[in-house]
Amino acid sequence: xxxxxxxxxxxxxxxxxxxxxxxxxxxxxxxxxxxxxxxxxxxxxxxxxxxxxxxxxxxxxxxxxxxxxxxxxxxxxxxxxxxxxxxxxxxxxxxxxxxxxxxxxxxxxxxxxxxxxxxxxxxxxxxxxxxxxxxxxxxxxxxxxxxxxxx
Amino acid sequence: xxxxxxxxxxxxxxxxxxxxxxxxxxxxxxxxxxxxxxxxxxxxxxxxxxxxxxxxxxxxxxxxxxxxxxxxxxxxxxxxxxxxxxxxxxxxxxxxxxxxxxxxxx
Numbered sequence: 001x002x003x004x005x006x007x008x009x010x011x012x013x014x015x016x017x018x019x020x021x022x023x024x025x026x027x028x029x030x031x032x033x034x035x036x037x038x039x040x041x042x043x044x045x046x047x048x049x050x051x052x053x054x055x056x057x058x059x060x061x062x063x064x065x066x067x068x069x070x071x072x073x074x075x076x077x078x079x080x081x082x083x084x085x086x087x088x089x090x091x092x093x094x095x096x097x098x099x100x101x102x103x104x105x106x107x108x109x110x111x112x113x114x115x116x117x118x119x120x121x122x123x124x125x126x127x128x129x130x131x132x133x134x135x136x137x138x139x140x141x142x143x144x145x146x147x148x149x150x151x
Numbered sequence: 152x153x154x155x156x157x158x159x160x161x162x163x164x165x166x167x168x169x170x171x172x173x174x175x176x177x178x179x180x181x182x183x184x185x186x187x188x189x190x191x192x193x194x195x196x197x198x199x200x201x202x203x204x205x206x207x208x209x210x211x212x213x214x215x216x217x218x219x220x221x222x223x224x225x226x227x228x229x230x231x232x233x234x235x236x237x238x239x240x241x242x243x244x245x246x247x248x249x250x251x252x253x254x255x256x257x
Contacts, residue, residue, distance in 0.1 A: 064218035075228075088216055092182065096216025099225070104208040106167030106228030113218040115180075146218075 033087055036094055037125065040085055041133045046125060051084075051136030053124045062116040062146035071108035071126045071134070075101075081108045082127045090120040115146035152176060152247035156237060162229035163257040170201065170209075172237055173222045174247065180215040194242045196221055204233040229255045 037046060055067040071081045080103045086096040099110045108126075116122070119141045126134045153175040162168045174196055181193025193215060201209040209225050227235065232254045240246045 068224075086216070091216050092180075093214050093216060096214055098212045099223075100210040100212075101225070102208060104203060104206065104228050104230075105226050107226035109224075109226060111224035113222050115178075115216050115218050 033089060033094060033123065036087065037123075040095075040125060041127075044131070044133055046133040046135045048135055048137075050128075050134040051124050051126045053122060053136040053138040055122055055138045055140050057139070057141065059116065059140055059142045061144050062118065062142040063144075064113045065116050065140065065142070066111070066113050067122065067138075068111040069109065069124045069126075069136070071128075073108040073126075073128060075103055075106055075108050077103045078129065080129045081105075082129055084110055085125045085127075086112075086114065087123040087125065088114070088116060088120060089122070091115065091117045116140060116142050118142050118145045152239075152241075152245060154237070154239075154247055154249045156235075156249045156251050158227075158235065158251050158253065160252070161254045161256065164229060164231075164255050165257075166229045167226040168229050168253070169224065170227055170235065171222070171224045172199070172201075172249070173220060174199075174239060175220055176241065178213075178215065178217055178219045178221060182215075192242075196239050196241045196247075199223065199237065199239040201225070201227070202236045202238075203227055204231060205236075208235075229253065231255055 050072040052070045059065045069084050073081045081101045083098055083100050085098045088094050088096055096114050121137050121139050123135055123137045155173050157171040159168050176196050179191055179194040183191045185191055195215050199211045208227050235251050237249045
C-alpha cells in the first residue's frame with residue numbers, strides 16, 4: 001500500500017473502532033464512580049429514571065457547558081426533591097456540585113454551567129423526600145477539554 | 152465580588168418564579184500554574200445560599216467542576232412579598248451577598 005492509502009485505511013479503521021472504545025470507556029468510568037455514588041447515597045440503591053439531564057450533545061468547549069436538570073416531582077411538602085448531585089466521569093474531581101432544594105423551590109429544576117474534561121457521560125442523582133435516589137445520565141462530546149489537568 | 156441577580160419584581164401567590172444568579176469569580180481549579188510555574192491554589196465559590204424572607208430555600212455546594220463565573224438558575228415559590236437574599240463564600244474566605252425585592256399579589 002502507498003503511505004497515503006495506508007494512512008487513510010488506518011483512519012477509517014480507528015474511526016470504526018471509536019464508538020466501541022468509547023462505550024467501553026464509559027462503562028469503566030461508571031464503575032469507577034460507583035464508590036463515590038455509594039458514598040453520596042449511603043449505600044442506598046439508585047434507580048434510573050425520574051431525572052432528566054439536558055446537556056448539548058456536542059460541546060465545542062469544555063470550559064463552560066450549559067446543563068439543566070429536571071426531576072419528576074410535584075414539589076409538595078410531602079413529596080419533593082431534597083438534593084441534586086452532578087457527577088462527571090472524567091473530571092479530576094468527579095463531584096461537580098450538589099444543590100439542595102425543597103418544597104419552597106416550587107419547581108424541581110436547576111440549571112448551571114459546568115467544566116468537562118473531555119467526552120464523557122454526566123450523571124445527575126436526585127434524592128427525594130421519600131428517601132429514594134434516582135439518576136439520569138447524558139452523553140456529551142467535548143471537542144476541546146477544559147484545562148483541568150496540569151497542561 | 153460582583154454578581155448579577157435576575158428575578159421578577161412581581162409575582163402571583165403560588166407561582167414558581169425563576170431566579171438567575173451569576174457571580175464574577177475565576178473558580179480556580181488548583182490544577183493550573185502561573186507564568187512562573189507556581190501552582191495557582193484552588194479557589195472556588197463553594198457554597199451559595201438563597202433565603203426568602205430569611206428562610207433558606209436553596210443551597211448550592213460547588214466544586215471546581217462548575218465553570219468560571221458560576222451561573223445558577225433555580226426557582227422559588229412566591230408566597231409573600233419581601234426579599235430574597237443570596238450569600239456565597241469562596242475557598243479564600245471571601246464573602247459576597249446580593250438581595251432582590253419581590254412583591255407578591257393575589
